[in-house]
Amino acid sequence: MEHTLTGMQASEIVEACSFREAFRGKQVYKWLSRGATGFAQMSDLAAVERKRLEALFPKIYCTEVSRRLADDDGSLKLQLRLADGAAIECVTLEDLEGRRTACLSCQVGCPMDCAFCKTGSLGFLRDLDAAEIMEQFHHLETRSGRLSNVVFMGMGEPLLNLGPVRRAIEILTDPAGIGLSRRKITISTCGVVPGIMDLAANGPQVRLAISLTSAIDSIRDELMPVNKRWPLSELKAALMEYQGKTGERVTLEAALMGGRNSGAEAARALVTWADGLHVQVNVIPWNKVPGLPFSEPSRAELEAYLAVLESAGIEASRRMRRGRGVMGACGQLGDTLKAD
Ligand code: SF4
Numbered sequence: 001m002e003h004t005l006t007g008m009q010a011s012e013i014v015e016a017c018s019f020r021e022a023f024r025g026k027q028v029y030k031w032l033s034r035g036a037t038g039f040a041q042m043s044d045l046a047a048v049e050r051k052r053l054e055a056l057f058p059k060i061y062c063t064e065v066s067r068r069l070a071d072d073d074g075s076l077k078l079q080l081r082l083a084d085g086a087a088i089e090c091v092t093l094e095d096l097e098g099r100r101t102a103c104l105s106c107q108v109g110c111p112m113d114c115a116f117c118k119t120g121s122l123g124f125l126r127d128l129d130a131a132e133i134m135e136q137f138h139h140l141e142t143r144s145g146r147l148s149n150v151v152f153m154g155m156g157e158p159l160l161n162l163g164p165v166r167r168a169i170e171i172l173t174d175p176a177g178i179g180l181s182r183r184k185i186t187i188s189t190c191g192v193v194p195g196i197m198d199l200a201a202n203g204p205q206v207r208l209a210i211s212l213t214s215a216i217d218s219i220r221d222e223l224m225p226v227n228k229r230w231p232l233s234e235l236k237a238a239l240m241e242y243q244g245k246t247g248e249r250v251t252l253e254a255a256l257m258g259g260r261n262s263g264a265e266a267a268r269a270l271v272t273w274a275d276g277l278h279v280q281v282n283v284i285p286w287n288k289v290p291g292l293p294f295s296e297p298s299r300a301e302l303e304a305y306l307a308v309l310e311s312a313g314i315e316a317s318r319r320m321r322r323g324r325g326v327m328g329a330c331g332q333l334g335d336t337l338k339a340d
Helices: 010-016 023-031 049-054 130-144 160-175 193-200 216-223 233-246 264-273 301-310
Strands: 061-070 075-083 087-094 100-103 108-109 124-127 149-152 185-189 207-211 250-256 278-283 315-318
Touching: 010 023, 023 301, 049 207, 061 100, 075 130, 075 250, 087 130, 100 130, 124 193, 149 301, 185 193, 193 233, 207 233, 233 250, 250 264, 264 301, 301 315
Parallel strands: 100 149, 149 185, 185 207, 207 250, 250 278, 278 315
Antiparallel strands: 061 075, 075 087, 087 100, 108 124
8 A cells, every 4th residue: 555645546646636527637636647745836726725624644755866876968867865764865867858867766775796796785675665766857857847757667576566567657648647658668677587477467568678688698697697597598478478468579688797697798798698589789898996807898798789789680779878977777786775
């Protein structure tokens, strides 16, 4: 049961606010979807009603912005303080056409321990609830401007917290509120096989991205401990089933580190592994994280990797490096959390 209005559907708001008329719940829901943080802003509610609601919910939000870092490229990283004192980060990334994507967190820290990821090095504290996820979106949109896409690629593994992630997606896509298209939402997983099967069977049908990193088990074991639990063969079987049920193309993310998982041989392994799957590959030159023992790939390694994919007919794009100036790029979230 959600306790915070920002994580509720309109019908639940009716009950939480003890409204007699259902349309009052829709009014509040609409205001919240536009980023309202107080009842005083809800001008279509009678003053006496606003006073009653303020007494019922002295604070609407359960999170507050505790730090804000803006990059010259339009990216914005926020650190949010949660009601229990824990902190998370979320980011707006802006592309060259001015489209803004919210990169949201779903856990405080992450239990998956990927070797190349700052968040993984922080350990895991707890799951976020739907309100804590939704408020990241609202805080970012209020400060960055209209957001057109959402990716669950921030802190945490979304398929280990699928209940609140599903609820947040319902709110994000509700035409009576924010109304984002499901096609504009991406869940990114490190390869939690039962979660992929759950998505295949029960939805929501949003875009799915797999942080693959390497298609060679021995290397993936080293870089991503999840591979010891669900090795590449099981991951592929799950994706075959997912595609059989949904017909959706899957994005493979390859964060490339110099001398580890980049170059032509690594790309050939990916081509062989992906045979039979409908995929596109996002090649992400690893973003430097102080304290982690990896380096960025050389230009030659990157070009060799991309050339193999291209000659195999696999659609590949080189992810633009946005947000690096605020440590808000892929794998970098969490750097502000130890400083406070
Ligand atoms: S890459 Fe994703 S799954 Fe892996 S440790 Fe980082 S946040 Fe967790």
